[in-house]
Amino acid sequence: MPDAAVPPLRRAVDAQGTGIAPLRWPLEALWAQLEPLRPGLSVEALVETDSTSTRLLERARSGDGAPCLLVAERQTAGRGRLGRTWFSDTTTASSSTADGLGSLTFSLGLTLAPADWSGLSLAVGVALAEALHPGVRLKWPNDLWLIDEAAPGAPGRKLGGVLIETAALPDGGRYAVIGVGLNLARPDARPEITQATAGWREIEPLARAPEMLARLAPPLLIALGVFEQRGFEAFATRFAARDALAGRPVQTTSTDAERGVAEGVDARGALRVRTERGEERLIGSGEVSVRPC
Structure with a gap:
């Protein structure tokens, strides 16, 4: 379908804002599944950006509080907790067997008004881990770990992480941006990476980023709705079952x-x-x- 014919709520753009992103992101199908859960939601894909979370926070601070799922094939300035860098390479030495992406990076931005924000990153982690695999555990407060079940007691390896940021809206509401990074291939060694890492293709060798996005986004959006209504209480038992x-x-x-x-x-x-x-x-x-x- 030519880019001009793609509805604006489901669009794929390159770093300059024009053209179709090279991967076939399932934007239409994903939007049709997600929009009833959060009316007005847009689903967008970028070839490259500095940070998907930064882009959504800037929109919110400019007064645009519309819900949006934004995925990027490559981030040049991704962020983790405590000011750490989230590496989001287009390719890695071990990623050539599938779609050329070494990681899946996306952010979901939406207005939230829970009675208590405490435990939000844990609730998000529960939703992601449950959508992935029984061997995925949660390292408090925001990391996904892959556990070697054949070696009980062995430390886990970092598979991904969650970063939650918020911005005030002009109407007094709060816009939450949930950034998610998932290693598809095990990251290449870097001096900056000081902990053991894992890649999802250790579990599913042919896993591709578009299919993983379609797998994770619906349970994440559902979980945020539950959290808004019931808080962390609704996730406490489920978190305990995954507590690394x-x-x-x-x-x-x-x-x-x-x-x-x-x-x-x-x-x-x-x-x-x-x-x-x-x-x-x-x-x-x-x-x-x-x-x-």
Whole structure:
């Protein structure tokens, strides 16, 4: 279909805003599935951008609070927690067997008004992990881990991550942008990557980015609707079933650099750590992370 005939709510554009993106993203089918869940939703694909989340946040700050699912084949300035970089290469040494993309990177932006925002990243993680595989676990507060079930107790490897940011709208509402990055191929070694990594093609060797987007987006949008109505309570049991840290020794990077044992999360999604001084509860802010030790 020529680009001019593509409805504007389901469009694929290149970095300059013209032309069809090279991959055949299932925009029409995905929009038809998602729009009834969030009326007015647009579904868009970019060949390249700095950051899908940045693009949606800029729209919101300019007064555009329309819901949007935005996917990019390559990000040049993707972000993770604590100011880290999310690498989103078009190709990697191990990605040539499928569509040439080493990762799937997308952001979902929409207005949300939950009574309590606590635990949102955990709820998002639950939705993604459940849509993927039983071997995918959740490392508090926002990482997807792939666990080797043949080696009980072995540490997991990072498969992907979630970054949630918000912007105030002129009408007083809050626009949430949920950024998701999933390694399709295992990332090539870089000095900046300091933890063990995994790629989804270890599970499904022929997995392609467009099909993975169609797999993850519907349960994510449904989960956000549930969270808005019921908060983290609706996800607590499901998170516990995927909790990668429960029962593991951990070290926090809080001011006191506490060591202890992770004991799950509380009703609001705070990590519970049993230390020598008693129980410590960590909120998923940018100032705290945990690592198995």
